[in-house]
Amino acid sequence: MSVATHAEGRVSRRIGTDRLETTFTPIEPVSYTTTAMGGRLAIHLEAHGRADEAQRDSRRLVARVDRWAARLTRHTEISDLAKLNADPSSSVAVGPVLAAALMAGMHASDASEGFTDITLLDARLAAEGKSDLVAASRLGEWQIVRRPRGAAVIRRPFGLRFDLGGIGKGWIADRALALLGSWPSAVVDADGDLAVRCSPGECWDIGIEDPRTDGVNLAVLRLTAVPGGAPTRWGVATSGTSIHRWNLGGTVSHHLIDPRTGRPARTDVVQATVVAETALRAEALAKAAVIAGSVEGFALLERARVRGAVLLTTRNEVQALPVTLPLLAG
Amino acid sequence: MTAMQPVRPPAHPPKARPDARPMQMALGAGGIAALSALAAAIVLPPRSAAPVSATQNQQSQATDSQPSPTPIQLVRPIRYVQLSPGETAPPGATVIDASAPTPITVIVNVPAPAAPKAAAQTPTVIKTTQSGKVIP
Numbered sequence: 001m002s003v004a005t006h007a008e009g010r011v012s013r014r015i016g017t018d019r020l021e022t023t024f025t026p027i028e029p030v031s032y033t034t035t036a037m038g039g040r041l042a043i044h045l046e047a048h049g050r051a052d053e054a055q056r057d058s059r060r061l062v063a064r065v066d067r068w069a070a071r072l073t074r075h076t077e078i079s080d081l082a083k084l085n086a087d088p089s090s091s092v093a094v095g096p097v098l099a100a101a102l103m104a105g106m107h108a109s110d111a112s113e114g115f116t117d118i119t120l121l122d123a124r125l126a127a128e129g130k131s132d133l134v135a136a137s138r139l140g141e142w143q144i145v146r147r148p149r150g151a152a153v154i155r156r157p158f159g160l161r162f163d164l165g166g167i168g169k170g171w172i173a174d175r176a177l178a179l180l181g182s183w184p185s186a187v188v189d190a191d192g193d194l195a196v197r198c199s200p201g202e203c204w205d206i207g208i209e210d211p212r213t214d215g216v217n218l219a220v221l222r223l224t225a226v227p228g229g230a231p232t233r234w235g236v237a238t239s240g241t242s243i244h245r246w247n248l249g250g251t252v253s254h255h256l257i258d259p260r261t262g263r264p265a266r267t268d269v270v271q272a273t274v275v276a277e278t279a280l281r282a283e284a285l286a287k288a289a290v291i292a293g294s295v296e297g298f299a300l301l302e303r304a305r306v307r308g309a310v311l312l313t314t315r316n317e318v319q320a321l322p323v324t325l326p327l328l329a330g
Numbered sequence: 331m332t333a334m335q336p337v338r339p340p341a342h343p344p345k346a347r348p349d350a351r352p353m354q355m356a357l358g359a360g361g362i363a364a365l366s367a368l369a370a371a372i373v374l375p376p377r378s379a380a381p382v383s384a385t386q387n388q389q390s391q392a393t394d395s396q397p398s399p400t401p402i403q404l405v406r407p408i409r410y411v412q413l414s415p416g417e418t419a420p421p422g423a424t425v426i427d428a429s430a431p432t433p434i435t436v437i438v439n440v441p442a443p444a445a446p447k448a449a450a451q452t453p454t455v456i457k458t459t460q461s462g463k464v465i466p
Contacts, residue, residue, distance in 0.1 A: 031455060039462055044455065166461055192459040209459040217457070219440050240460040273458055298435045310440060318440040325438065 024203035024224045027185050032058035037069045037169055039191030043176075046185035046202070057183070061176055065190075068175070071097045072168045074121065084154060085121065085161040096150030101164055103144055103152075104171040108284035113300060114139055115288035117259040121163035124257055127264050129248045139259065165255075169193045170237055170283030177279075184231055188279075195279040196234035201227035204234075205329055208273045208310055211242040218318050219310055221275060222329035234307070237282035239290050240271030258291050265291040268314045274301065275308030275327060282306075294319065 029044035030051045043061055047054040071080040080098040094102070105118035119138040125131035142156035164171075169190040176188040177195035184199035198204055203224040207217040225232035241264075244255040258265040272289035276282040285304055289297030294313050301309045301321060308324035311317075320328075412428045419425045 029455065042456075169461065187456055189456060189458075191461045192457075193461075194456065194458055204456065207457040209457050211460060217443050220443050236458045238458045238460050243460045243462045271460060295435075298437050299433065302435050318442075319437045320440045322436055322438055324440075328440065329443075 022224075022226065023201075024222075024227075025201060027198075027202050027204055029185075029187070030054040030058075032062070034062055036062065036065055037073070037172065037191055038075070039169075040189065041065055041191065042187075042189035043180075044187040044189070045180070045183045046199070054183070057180065061179060061188075064179065065172055065176055068097055068172055069168075071095070072101050072164055072172075074163055081162060081164065088158065090155060090158060092154050092156075093147070094152055094154055096152075099144060099146075099150060099152035099154075100175075101168055101171050102154065102162065104280050105162070105164060105167050106144070108167045108170075108280060109139055111281050111304060112284040112288035113303075114259060115291050115300070116167065116284040117257070118162050118164055118167055119160055120257045120259065120262070121161040123262045124163055124165075124255060126262075127248075127253050127255065127257060128246070166193065166237070166239060166283050166287060167280065170235070170278070170280035173279035174235065190279065192238050193279045193283050194234075194236040196223055196236060198223055198225040198232045198234065200225045200229050200231065206236055208238065211240060211271050211312065212316075218271075218273075218312060219320075220329040221308065221324075221327045223275075223327065233277060235276045235279035235282035236273065237276075237279055237286045238271060238273040239283065239286040240269075240312075241265075241267070241290060242270055256287060256290055265293075267291060267293045269294050269297060269311050270314055271312045272297065273308075273310045274306050275324070276304075276306050285309075 027044075027046045030047040031042060031044045032055060033040065033042040035041065041062060043058040045054040045058065070076075073079045074081055074085065076082060077086070080095055084092050084094055084098065102118070105116075108116045109118070117139050119142065122131055138157070138160050142154065142160055145153040145155060147153060170193045173188045173190035173193045173195035176190070177186060177197060180186045180188070180197075184197070185202055185204070186197050187204060188195045192209075194206065196204055196206070203222050206221040206223060208219050208221065210216040210218045221236065223232070223234045223236075239256065241254040241256055246253055253264045256265050256267075257263065267290055269290045269292075272286045274282045274286040274289065276285060281304075285301055285306055289301055289309065289311060291297075292300055294311055297311065298309070298319075298321060306321070306323070308321065308327045310320045310324060313319065413419060413425060
């Protein structure tokens with residue numbers, strides 16, 4: 001259990017015993033926010049007086065993210081992903097960006113014990129009333145054959161189509177943060193999926209949005225790096241059923257498909273936030289926790305050894321794994 | 331006085347009509363059989379045309395908590411396997427002792443964040459949200 005206090009711009013954290021006390025400096029970033037990937041893209045850098053340079057690097061990164069997103073979206077017919085989905089061949093060559101993102105989808109599936117599945121495009125479209133196809137998980141029916149320079153060949157049975165969704169955003173957040181290597185403390189916010197790097201002795205405060213009330217936090221996470229140590233890498237992601245939801249034929253539905261049924265998950269979790277090593281892993285596990293429900297979801301998150309997890313249930317309970325407590329600020 | 335006209339026999343004697351009862355019984359039995367087959371098709375759950383392997387079937391029983399109206403193939407990793415004497419675990423499976431206690435996950439309730447103190451607490455600039463959330 002930790003106790004955090006604020007005093008003159010610095011934060012003291014007592015961990016476990018009174019003897020172990022560490023002081024962290026909250027970061028006041030230079031932020032650049034725009035729209036991308038159909039949502040929000042924000043870059044936060046600790047500038048140390050280099051605000052102009054921070055803005056310039058942020059603009060360049062946004063342009064890069066736009067190019068990645070243009071290749072990975074399913075909402076245009078000219079993206080690499082859309083071309084792959086439209087190709088009737090069983091073996092299709094893809095470029096390095098799509099290959100890496102699909103590989104990330106495989107890792108996400110493994111990390112989430114199959115609850116995260118990028119082969120459920122038809123199930124998602126059926127849930128939206130845009131398809132009548134039978135929706136079933138096709139995990140394990142496709143494979144990636146690596147080629148030189150990051151390219152690959154995708155082998156899949158006829159009709160298997162992909163939807164990266166939030167997995168693509170988590171992958172983009174991690175990849176974008178990797179390009180900000182010259183900034184010791186940085187956050188890339190890809191529509192709610194955060195890739196975070198914190199330099200020693202500093203901390204980022206991350207609010208978990210309460211989906212019930214605008215502008216209110218369910219909790220505040222304080223992500224730190226021990227003074228004198230190495231920069232710390234974090235991933236924070238939130239998934240839930242309260243924003244992307246709709247009424248179809250009198251039935252309220254949402255976008256998180258349960259691979260066990262091929263239909264929108266019936267769950268007691270409204271929203272799940274997971275803290276992990278990367279945004280991709282956090283996104284996969286947050287989505288899995290919502291789909292699995294609170295009981296199975298918490299067990300899954302514990303097996304995955306996440307760094308933190310906060311769930312809001314349909315019973316209006318805000319619950320967390322004990323490992324989260326040292327991260328909760330104030 | 332009218333002369334009685336002799337009744338002439340028909341040029342061709344009428345053909346003997348076949349007995350309709352056997353055919354009616356056959357048609358009736360066929361109809362009953364068709365109705366039975368139709369009722370069975372409606373009542374029984376749909377089945378996949380493709381054969382389902384024993385492994386797939388076991389996975390479905392193990393992981394599908396609710397009956398699904400459509401055939402769903404589940405390829406989720408096997409998490410736990412309990413072996414009978416002489417059995418070996420499939421590759422990648424985690425074997426647990428049948429007498430081991432059921433794992434329990436401990437969770438805690440999170441109190442609401444403290445109200446901001448005007449001088450001491452810096453408002454959070456960065457938020458994690460569900461995708462599509464507009465932050466003013």
